[in-house]
Amino acid sequence: MEADISFIGLFLQASLLVKFVMLTLLSLSVISWAVIIQRRRLLTTAKQSSIKFEDRFWSGVDLNKLYKEISARQDGNEGLEALFHTGFKEYARLSKLNGKVPAAVMDGSYRAMRVSLSREMEKLETHLPLLATIGSTSPYIGxxxxxxxxMNSFIALGAVENATLAMVAPGIAEALIATAMGLFAAIPAVIAYNRFTTQVDSIEMSYANFMEEFSSILHRQAYSEKDEG
Incomplete structure (x- = not known):
């Protein structure tokens, strides 16, 4: 009887443990691609939103007007909008309480933006460790x-007197498929993780730069209000 060398045939003939390994790797691959698609959409949207908001911010619009526009939205705000909204809100609140102490106003506003920055970066980095884990463990599982x-193939080979390559070929083939599936799950995950990590670092840098520039604007405004007062 000839052995079925097709993928399905090899899977059906495989031992229970090897079947479990294959199904595990297939599941990891599906999870990996789902995360890749979701993260790609999120990071692309974050980058586009960042560019759009910076264009609006540096267009010369009045900051109070921009703040009111963002506050009036019902869908919330993310990215640079969140940093701006949080910083300006804290600035306005502290200005009423510590209008004569610009340093206290600036310190509170900056700390509020740092917290907002951490929250935004946490959103962008979600599930990236999962990609790294899949990329690093899948080859070893395979x-x-x-x-x-x-091992099972050679054990079976040793149990017969007239052993031929055809007798162990299916077992070796099914074993090598496990390695192939491990690489199939790992390679996209590793590539995506490296790419997404670079994109997150770039977005974080743009957020940090905006925060410093916005802080400088608030700093000048705080001291000018003090001088006028």
Whole structure:
């Protein structure tokens, strides 16, 4: 009887443990691609929103008007909008309480923006560790299935007197498929993780730069209000 060398045939003929390894790797691959698609959309939207808001911010619009526009929205705000809204809100609140102490106003506003920055970065970095974990562990899971499958093949080979390559070929093939599936799950996850990490770092840098520039604007405004007062 000839062995079925198709992928489905090899899977059905595989031992229970090797089947479990293959199904695990298939599940990890599906999860990986779901995360990749979701993170790509999120990071692309974050980058586009950042560019759009910076264009609006540096267009010369009155900051009080911009703040009111953002506050009036019902869908909330994210990214640079969140940093601006949080910083300006804290600035306005502290100006009423510590109008004569610009340093206290600026310190409170800056700390509020730092907290907002941390929250925004946490959103962008969500699930990235999962990609790193899948990318680093999948090859070893596949290798475990390969070692187990080959071991069973040689055990079966040693139990017969007239052994041929055709007798062990299916077992070795199913074992090597486990390694292939491990690489299939790992490679996209590693590539995506490296790419997304670079994009997150770039976005974080743009957020931090905006925060420093906005703080400088608030600093000048705070001291000019003090001088006028």
């Amino acid at each position: 290798l475990f299935g390969t070692v187990w499958g080959i």
